[in-house]
Amino acid sequence: GQNIDQPTEMTATEGAIVQINCTYQTSGFNGLFWYQQHAGEAPTFLSYNVLDGLEEKGRFSSFLSRSKGYSYLLLKELQMKDSASYLCAVMDSNYQLIWGAGTKLIIKP
């Protein structure tokens, strides 16, 4: 079957760096997405990786290794507003999205 694994919850300190991992096993691969979802709000797009390597976008970076079935989202200079759930999703060979359960990130002052 198809599977996406990510930690259920993580805690970090304001101003620090946190890495949220995502591992996947899917039927084919057409890209990996990260979305951010604040409590009670819509998920919003953060990043898309289809080739191996690191994509940097301001304080957020996303890394992909297709051979290892692995991605991470790196958040730098954490701010209280970064407290949210982070959703990893992989597009399979049929262009269907397979979603992880999300990682709830708690930022402490």
Added chain:
Amino acid sequence: DVKVTQSSRYLVKRTGEKVFLECVQDMDHENMFWYRQDPGLGLRLIYFSYDVKMKEKGDIPEGYSVSREKKERFSLILESASTNQTSMYLCASTPSGVSGANVLTFGAGSRLTVL
């Protein structure tokens, strides 16, 4: 600046009632989706549509139906609500074409409680 609007944020219904969840997008997107989101689970696709009058079953279509009479509107229907359909329902849309780079734009969600 609202792009995907779900008509009801919170609904409480009784078992056996018919429930309509409405979703409207103003981005002229061809593709629209309905997901449900439950604690500890990833988003699960209920139905999707690539064009007006067209619909495709997702991973968990049982107990649901959809309607897409106009391009901008995609409705989710629970013919006879059951308690196991208590959930957060998310509508989303993307522009045309099947591409790994298509980014979903989500609505704020409709939290349905079935008593």
